[in-house]
Amino acid sequence: MAGTQRYIRYILIAFLCLIIVYFISSTSDPRDQLQSATDYIKSHSGSLTAHRDDEDEAPLPGLDDERPPIPLETGARTLPSALEDTDTTPNKPNELPPAVASGERMNATFVTLARNSDVWEIAESIRQVEDRFNRKYNYDWVFLNDNEFDEQFKRVTTALVSGKTKYGTIPKDHWSYPEWIDQDKAAKVRDEMREKKVIYGDSVSYRHMCRYESGFFFRHPLMLDYEWYWRVEPSIKLFCDINYDTFKFMAENKKKYSFVISLYEYVETIPTLWDSTKRWMEKHPDQVAEGNSMKFVSDDGGKTYNHCHFWSNFEIGNLNWLRGQAYMDYFDQLDKDGGFFYERWGDAPVHSVAAALMLKKEEIHFFNDISYYHVPFTHCPTGDDFRMDHKCHCNPSENFDWNGYSCTKRFFEVNDMELPKGWQQEQH
């Protein structure tokens, strides 16, 4: 009797211990973490649903081993029985959550100015950015248009962007002639430029676009939420994997502006840009930074402009700098002088001159490891080892960096940077 009681007690205690241990282990079940990561990822993806409308002619295989859980998952190997239903298509979107970097995100967004008709070219660019970078980071993407975006544009872009997508219309007064502009004079200029075959010289909308990118995009209500931006245009290419947070890099290294390609501007588009710049410098000498990159934009201490500029179709930069007093004063000077319409000032030289004069040298960054193409130029980083290490698939013979028409060598000199080994062989 006592013996039986004892065994019963032992069994009960053992059972109790098992329950306690099970309880302890199940509260730190990695599956909880797994679930919340999946939710996190899903909440950042567009909503996707699977269809089975294409595979009618064949019965689907049993899907036990078809469903591909990530090997890094813990214990999640048994399928919910609903998924063994042979009605489901083998192509299940989002079944493989991407490897998303942990750690905090910067207050940053991609930004694209586009027309509805650009949708497929934008889609290509989004794919490039997502595949090489953003699928790991899920940053937002702001789209701006002087017209309203249509449903197709929003649908396609939202499906492809791994962060939140936002769509903004540009206010009319940011895309029209200021009241002080003499529109007849502006029309004459367009006629002259058409004769001289100045690229985009006959276009009104191109000028509104340049003015918008120069003075307004960073002030759009949708952009006010952010501190950092990465500008993306249609039909661009990225050739190397980018495995770090470029926005965080900028922040931690106190950069305000960056580029991948630099070149000389067509002087016919900016004959008096430097005169306006000098007027601003005289009015606001305090806004001209000590230790700036004057030598990048002028070979004579500031008397004349050498036309070097950063190619603005790629920019990762700080919005607060653009929204700051110095840049706004500069833009106001340019806007009043009217060169956006009386000439054809591009936002690239405008941003570049501003960055070169208002920022310290070390606040401008050359993203050598972001290999980039925008018609017609390519930045393909110099050095075979570098390219292999970064899984670059660009053709080095297309690298524009050391071409006589590029200003990148000058940038290296101004910043006392050593030219990369092998650059002489890549002077294309």
Next chain:
Amino acid sequence: MAGTQRYIRYILIAFLCLIIVYFISSTSDPRDQLQSATDYIKSHSGSLTAHRDDEDEAPLPGLDDERPPIPLETGARTLPSALEDTDTTPNKPNELPPAVASGERMNATFVTLARNSDVWEIAESIRQVEDRFNRKYNYDWVFLNDNEFDEQFKRVTTALVSGKTKYGTIPKDHWSYPEWIDQDKAAKVRDEMREKKVIYGDSVSYRHMCRYESGFFFRHPLMLDYEWYWRVEPSIKLFCDINYDTFKFMAENKKKYSFVISLYEYVETIPTLWDSTKRWMEKHPDQVAEGNSMKFVSDDGGKTYNHCHFWSNFEIGNLNWLRGQAYMDYFDQLDKDGGFFYERWGDAPVHSVAAALMLKKEEIHFFNDISYYHVPFTHCPTGDDFRMDHKCHCNPSENFDWNGYSCTKRFFEVNDMELPKGWQQEQH
């Protein structure tokens, strides 16, 4: 005394239970699986090392939160202290292991026939395949060339492919005139085709390539290891995510051949291909399958060929079928008749006619969900929902499927498949 003994016994039993439970749970520690998955991935990547040769002008940030472990990892959140060394570059290749599908792999490989000069175009194609599919599956890639591959080709492709890369040279006797070919007659044909401007009609190497793809690629020693292949050419594009194992799909659904684009062949390149085909049919009636796709290739029960074929620059197929008696007998007939040289027989009609006659209808698969571009045609799946669900970025107005020059509608009819909703709006 008895009471104390009892408590001691209870404690010992509880302790024993804890030990047993711990032992049971630790043998199935997911971290073991984690480690082996990481090893698996590493063993399939090219060897990559990080360099710090570009970021000399700024101190690097502390990297604690920079290093991005996947949130799905269990417990692996503390960095090895070596990585907090500020000498390391923020761009650390392979720090984010891709989400790789678990489950077994099929005995399959990608295969590409290429010249050394094709390296950058191949690199583009590899990127497409990797980004949309293979980074999740890490299948091998065989490269074949009638010349030796140079170091650059091997280096670039190995860096980009997530599986093992293999390089094979084509034996001379698979890329030369068989001894029974009248080379003067062949030269005359090339002259005539040059006059008539038949595309590639004046090319010797093109014909060797077609003959190689028709009769030999699947017999290359490097290919003998595999059962399945996916053919990839330079400068292709894939527009939709592919989230399942296409090789496994083929195997489990008993498919032997597949396509994405079909079209009519130029009759000037294949005037007597069908006559050779009929000769083979008469010699080997047993090799002609019952319930085959005769209706896809002939509108009169086999008297004449309607020139419909599958576009072979994309194929996912079974190598054993190609290496089988029926296909080899067919190829031998064609090779003896000499049309590869006396005409300009492409491997596309050759593969297609063989598949249409030797395989049952249901053994040929149309990969609607693999959206594909090879100059100058695109397969962009019909249906807005379908495209959004599969994250496709192709322009639907470029879909060739329902173009009058495509044979895909015929394929649907032959297989009693319902045409996808909205196809009429996509007849471009």
